[in-house]
């Protein structure tokens with residue numbers, strides 16, 4: 001979270017309550033720092049837009065998440081769709097994390113990061129035959145199968161390969177999160193594209209009993225993202241455990257329960273329950289299962305990574321449109337998609353605020369001396385707004401703006417639309433800064449296009 005310069009009053013938003021998502025981005029002497037490095041120095045050294053990650057924050061969040069669920073000793077598979085840079089996956093892998101992959105590309109990244117196959121799970125409603133074959137050959141921990149047709153294909157591939165992959169059936173528990181989860185990111189309600197209906201899961205589990213090519217040994221759920229009420233997990237788990245009881249009574253034992261991800265991040269100030277609150281709803285329900293040798297898998301993403309990253313940008317122009325003040329950044333929807341896609345809120349603030357003005361809080365930054373800006377990007381689309389009517393200290397062209405809580409679903413959702421170049425990524429550790437992904441070049445943009453001279 002942000003911190004006030006030492007010489008002035010501490011801000012309201014960092015003084016009480018849980019600090020589970022404390023991060024190492026803080027204001028000191030009117031300048032934003034990541035760990036022991038001023039962000040202005042990163043902008044000077046690497047340019048903008050650049051994603052900046054804090055090693056300490058990423059590891060701290062991962063380790064505290066592990067601790068919250070310690071009683072059931074889960075395999076924690078970090079969700080690579082959230083943040084997929086190989087260096088960062090390696091960092092988490094060295095902390096003991098496995099990887100939740102949703103494509104062959106993410107499995108490839110996980111292996112490149114040194115994560116052992118037995119710590120990789122593969123989900124996805126439309127896995128290709130090649131992706132399934134790769135999972136079988138690698139011998140990953142679990143293929144989370146999402147339909148009967150996929151089960152049949154996996155069985156054929158496994159037979160051809162002479163292997164017996166471990167499989168969980170992804171179940172749609174038909175549990176709706178509360179209104180704070182966007183409908184676009186709700187995944188466990190009836191009629192959706194993910195998983196098999198709860199009432200069909202037992203039959204599919206039974207059917208695979210005689211299949212010598214598969215070890216179908218459990219169930220998987222993922223309710224959506226983010227899930228703000230721990231009770232949503234409780235309801236879903238109660239339904240899932242009913243299913244486990246049913247199949248264990250009539251068929252065979254269940255060895256794996258994968259509860260997916262969905263744990264929130266603090267986009268504003270203490271808007272999300274703590275990890276202990278989620279553990280409080282989940283652990284007692286799963287403890288009997290783990291006590292008799294069952295393995296729980298959890299696939300957190302944003303809750304670990306979101307506050308470990310900021311998008312560092314520069315203001316190109318200031319202009320007026322009607323009665324609006326516009327700040328035009330060098331980053332837009334192609335560099336950070338979430339605002340245009342989900343109308344998501346990201347706190348943003350100058351790296352060196354004019355007048356040393358600090359926000360009253362992340363969600364209600366009003367304090368004296370602020371001006372309202374619409375913050376837009378350079379993309380030729382009317383939806384290319386990063387924020388509307390956002391109160392900030394007076395801005396100037398050339399100022400750098402940090403967009404917070406962008407370590408999750410930030411870089412991984414970037415695109416080359418408008419032939420924009422994807423940002424660079426840097427990793428800070430203490431007073432060290434490391435470039436972990438180069439900024440793209442125009443040559444990169446056309447690298448896969450066949451020019452006349454390439455066509456025989």
Ligand SMILES: Cc1ncc(COP(=O)(O)O)c(C=O)c1O
Nearest residue numbers: 079222225261262299300301302
């Ligand atoms: C199957 C699965 N697991 C885990 C996640 C990670 O979700 P979150 O970032 O909310 O933890 C997702 C996100 O969509 C997912 O689809």
